[in-house]
Structures are given as structure tokens and as C-alpha cells.
Amino acid sequence: MTRKQKRLAIIGGGMSFIVAAVLLVMFAFGQSIAxxxxxxxxxxxxxxxxxxxxxxxxxxxxxxxxxxxxxxxxxxxxxxxxxxxxxxxxxxxxxxxxxxxxxxxxxxxxxxxxxxxxxxxxxxxxxxxxxxxxxxxxxxxxxxxxxxxxxxxxxxxxxxxxxxxxxx
Incomplete structure (x- = not known):
């Protein structure tokens, strides 16, 4: 893997983590809304x-x-x-x-x-x-x-x- 590919893999993994965290927070708020x-x-x-x-x-x-x-x-x-x-x-x-x-x-x-x-x-x-x-x-x-x-x-x-x- 080249440096560019490693960097893209790290950025992609970080973005996936952020998206997953946002979805979990939205799900939690959706369950508590009345x-x-x-x-x-x-x-x-x-x-x-x-x-x-x-x-x-x-x-x-x-x-x-x-x-x-x-x-x-x-x-x-x-x-x-x-x-x-x-x-x-x-x-x-x-x-x-x-x-x-x-x-x-x-x-x-x-x-x-x-x-x-x-x-x-x-x-x-x-x-x-x-x-x-x-x-x-x-x-x-x-x-x-x-x-x-x-x-x-x-x-x-x-x-x-x-x-x-x-x-x-």
C-alpha cells in the first residue's frame, strides 16, 4: 500500500466512524421524542x-x-x-x-x-x-x-x- 492509499484508508475509516456515531445519536434522540x-x-x-x-x-x-x-x-x-x-x-x-x-x-x-x-x-x-x-x-x-x-x-x-x- 502506498502512502496515498494508507491516507485514504484512514480518512475513510474515520468518516465511517463519524457517520456511525451520528446515526446512533439520531436513533437515541428519535426514541426519546414525545x-x-x-x-x-x-x-x-x-x-x-x-x-x-x-x-x-x-x-x-x-x-x-x-x-x-x-x-x-x-x-x-x-x-x-x-x-x-x-x-x-x-x-x-x-x-x-x-x-x-x-x-x-x-x-x-x-x-x-x-x-x-x-x-x-x-x-x-x-x-x-x-x-x-x-x-x-x-x-x-x-x-x-x-x-x-x-x-x-x-x-x-x-x-x-x-x-x-x-x-x-
Missing amino acids: YFYMPADLEKTPVNPGTRIRLGGLVAEGSIKRGEGRTVSFTVTDGEANVPVSYTGILPDLFREGQGVVTEGVFDAATHGFVADSMLAKHDENYMPKEVADRLKDKGLWQHTEEGGQPAGASTEGASADKTGATR
């Missing part, structure tokens, strides 16, 4: 059962039902559509009816409901998850506060919990 949907989006574009998504909206009034143990069922709404949600775990302290929520999980084909394994709830009176606030603004359902006319979603901090109850 797309965001509102209830009305799910009526227009159904999601396959088992596909991991983030579901956001408001907790519908009168929809919270406590089950056995730490299981809670409730409905997420965006004013146009409703999606039944089941969550087993410790709820964030600020979870309640009429408040913004973003849940992450999968659809259950047997129950036709959403099974959440983590949840982000409203942090305080001035917070609503940005994705939910933007979608509610688009649908004309955004509520302004009484003082100063500032939208209720100006902050970007939230309290969340997963199945272990750990706050993030």
Missing part, C-alpha cells in the same frame, strides 16, 4: 396506541376521580375536545380542575384512553405550560388576568411529578 398534542389535534390526527406523546390542556371541571391506591382519572380538554386520562403516581400539589396540565404517556387500545406516566401541573396563578398557553391562544380560549391584562401564562416554571412522586 410529540405534543391537544385533545382537538387527536380528533383530527389519531395516534397509534403505544406511541409516546405529550398531551396538554386544561383539567375539565368535575372530571377528577380517585381510584384505588394512587390512581387518578380525569379529563383533559381544550374547549373543543376531551381526552380521558389515567395516571398512577403522586400528583403534583398544584393539580386541580380548571388548571393547565401537560401529561406524558401512551394511548391504551383497550380502554381508548390516555395512560400518563408523568405530569406537569400549573405552578402558580401566573403560570401555564407554554405549549398549552400557545395552543389556547390559537383557539381563542386564552384567559387574561384582571390586573394589567397580562396573560396568565407569562412565566415558564412549573411543578411536575413522575410515578415516584419526585418533583422536577
Whole structure:
């Protein structure tokens, strides 16, 4: 092998290594991505059962039902559509009816409901998850506060919990 051939072999091997590393990183990110949907989006574009998504909206009034143990069922709404949600775990302290929520999980084909394994709830009176606030603004359902006319979603901090109850 001449020097030129050795150099080309080393460059080719290095490029192959870089391409393989990039493909592995892309595959890893692709597995962890959870797309965001509102209830009305799910009526227009159904999601396959088992596909991991983030579901956001408001907790519908009168929809919270406590089950056995730490299981809670409730409905997420965006004013146009409703999606039944089941969550087993410790709820964030600020979870309640009429408040913004973003849940992450999968659809259950047997129950036709959403099974959440983590949840982000409203942090305080001035917070609503940005994705939910933007979608509610688009649908004309955004509520302004009484003082100063500032939208209720100006902050970007939230309290969340997963199945272990750990706050993030």
C-alpha cells in the first residue's frame, strides 16, 4: 500500500466512524421524542396506541376521580375536545380542575384512553405550560388576568411529578 492509499484508508475509516456515531445519536434522540398534542389535534390526527406523546390542556371541571391506591382519572380538554386520562403516581400539589396540565404517556387500545406516566401541573396563578398557553391562544380560549391584562401564562416554571412522586 502506498502512502496515498494508507491516507485514504484512514480518512475513510474515520468518516465511517463519524457517520456511525451520528446515526446512533439520531436513533437515541428519535426514541426519546414525545410529540405534543391537544385533545382537538387527536380528533383530527389519531395516534397509534403505544406511541409516546405529550398531551396538554386544561383539567375539565368535575372530571377528577380517585381510584384505588394512587390512581387518578380525569379529563383533559381544550374547549373543543376531551381526552380521558389515567395516571398512577403522586400528583403534583398544584393539580386541580380548571388548571393547565401537560401529561406524558401512551394511548391504551383497550380502554381508548390516555395512560400518563408523568405530569406537569400549573405552578402558580401566573403560570401555564407554554405549549398549552400557545395552543389556547390559537383557539381563542386564552384567559387574561384582571390586573394589567397580562396573560396568565407569562412565566415558564412549573411543578411536575413522575410515578415516584419526585418533583422536577
